[in-house]
Amino acid sequence: MAEVNLLDRYPRVKRPVEERGQCITEQHRGVARHFGKEYFDGDRLTGYGGYRYHPKFWQATVRRFAEFYDLAEDCSVLDVGCAKGFMLYDFQAFLPQATFAGIDISPYAIAHSPASIRPFLCVGNAKALPFPDRSFDLVISINTVHNLPIEECKRALQEIQRVSKHHAFVTMDAWRNDREREQLMKWNLTALTYLHVEEWIALFNEIGYGGDYYWFLVD
Numbered sequence: 001m002a003e004v005n006l007l008d009r010y011p012r013v014k015r016p017v018e019e020r021g022q023c024i025t026e027q028h029r030g031v032a033r034h035f036g037k038e039y040f041d042g043d044r045l046t047g048y049g050g051y052r053y054h055p056k057f058w059q060a061t062v063r064r065f066a067e068f069y070d071l072a073e074d075c076s077v078l079d080v081g082c083a084k085g086f087m088l089y090d091f092q093a094f095l096p097q098a099t100f101a102g103i104d105i106s107p108y109a110i111a112h113s114p115a116s117i118r119p120f121l122c123v124g125n126a127k128a129l130p131f132p133d134r135s136f137d138l139v140i141s142i143n144t145v146h147n148l149p150i151e152e153c154k155r156a157l158q159e160i161q162r163v164s165k166h167h168a169f170v171t172m173d174a175w176r177n178d179r180e181r182e183q184l185m186k187w188n189l190t191a192l193t194y195l196h197v198e199e200w201i202a203l204f205n206e207i208g209y210g211g212d213y214y215w216f217l218v219d
């Protein structure tokens with residue numbers, strides 16, 4: 001288990017934290033937490049404001065995963081919280097002989113995934129993964145598990161651990177100091193569990209999560 005930033009090749013964006021902090025209400029959060037059209041392709045105040053494919057997002061990152069975990073050409077990869085499947089789509093192009101699966105709570109996102117990856121995606125909840133033990137060489141879950149209440153976060157992490165044969169990598173909403181906590185509170189739309197990095201590590205240890213991890217930090 002290690003803290004490692006495998007998203008360091010993901011494009012960095014300057015987030016309008018103050019502006020969003022002044023505008024979003026519990027009503028916006030309520031809409032976002034349905035993870036429907038409004039979250040992915042609606043207004044910026046209720047989500048992404050347009051969740052579209054572009055190779056700049058994931059192509060370099062899937063290579064990063066493949067190199068870091070030394071993935072074989074015929075490996076198997078699961079993405080928990082795969083949204084429209086864009087990361088797996090780029091994985092599929094990079095490792096065409098590999099096996100892929102994605103799961104997401106959002107029927108809207110799955111329905112709007114690229115046709116070539118859609119047959120490998122399903123609607124479901126991270127807290128009950130519909131796969132046998134040790135099914136995948138690598139299980140990835142980016143900015144997803146923290147959308148559950150804390151006890152369900154623990155179950156989701158245990159599920160990730162259970163279906164992983166070798167490796168797992170998760171990212172969580174987190175902070176390291178008061179400033180980052182304040183910024184995260186302003187930016188957060190959907191997370192139900194946000195913890196200090198040390199609290200996340202304690203939680204990983206408590207439930208026996210042995211995979212790798214990194215943080216979604218707002219600075």
Ligand SMILES: C[S@@+](CC[C@H](N)C(=O)[O-])C[C@H]1O[C@@H](n2cnc3c(N)ncnc32)[C@H](O)[C@@H]1O
Pocket residue numbers: 035080081082083084103104105106109124125126127141142143144147148
């Ligand atoms: C911030 S988005 C991240 C999407 C993608 N992993 C990425 O990095 O672009 C969070 C995703 O988690 C999904 N999600 C939220 N709660 C979930 C749950 N309990 N089980 C599975 N997916 C969930 C949402 O529908 C959404 O696609």
